[in-house]
Amino acid sequence: MSAQRLQQLKGHLLHDNKMSAMAGPVSPLSTHVLNTAMGVPGSNMSLSLHRQDPSTEAWSLITTGTTNEDGRCPGLISKQMFVPGVYKMRFETGQYWETIGESSFYPYVEIVFIIKDPGQRYHVPLLLSRFSYSTYRGS
Template sequence: MSSTSAITTHVLDTSRGIAAQGLAISLYYHDTIQDKWNLIKHSVTNKDGRCLDLLQMEQFQAGNYKLTFQTSLYFEEFKEKSFFPFVEVIFVVNDPNSHFHVPLLLSPYSYTTYRGT
């Protein structure tokens, strides 16, 4: 899959066996000097559960990043409760010339994530 975004994600709702369309996601960068997370972008997954517009390669730099997935809002759409109100995935980028794909497998009471390709 071709993308101009340096960081992408793909969310699958494993409890339904479908892509998690319409899930709100935020991307942050950690400012180590001020020890705070700075918002880069808010986005929403598309019909395939993908978010491909988080960060342009020109803006990409080494450091710590955080993806926040608004899981309880997503499950409320199905009139379901979720154990996790949100999921935060923090990861380190050492080589900003690489693409980073961070998938999320999601259900109301569990999640799994990994470094994808």
Template sequence: MGISTHILDTAVGRPASGVAVGLSLLEGEEWRTLRTETTDADGRCKAMLAEGEALTVGVYRLRFATATYYEAQGLSGLYPFVEIAFEVRDAGQHFHIPLLLTANGYTTYRGS
């Protein structure tokens, strides 16, 4: 299966497009970057793993570069980036990790 994400700017009620999102895998004590994508016009990154790369059991991290997004909106956000770490215990499942964002707060959950 795979990993996907999307960002909704809840302050304005629309997707956050053009945000760089990095995916990393924890190997021992170090994070290894697997891929960097940019959210599309709908605020989505539909496939964070590279084509042909299999999802494996492990601890992953999504890193959202929110400072650039805030600047483009003419805002000064509190969080220059947001990192969400999550554990894949069953590589046969799909992991959709959304980010609900405002300039002064955020939340996440496991989506479908």
């Protein structure tokens, strides 16, 4: 890994710690998009958050947003709205790549996950390149 990339990662991690120390009320659910192909945050990406109705399995839109210059979309959901259930975050990856002059194999990415304890804090990052993506449950 190049020294420049390591420096970017270090700055990014330090920024995370500063932001959480300065933040006010924190959303119980957060996300972070990282363009791993270019080593930069996935900024200006449209996304939406949905919850599945347990009886019909239909998806209800909760909110939409756009990632900021750091690849984050703060304030996704309030603590009051965050209840147990099945959730989905949809990231408009095709549009994102087009805006930076690239094409992508994936027109969008949907991450579906289960919330059992809404009292916990959940972080669902998206690590992205034009031909692959990964995610994990952070905290």
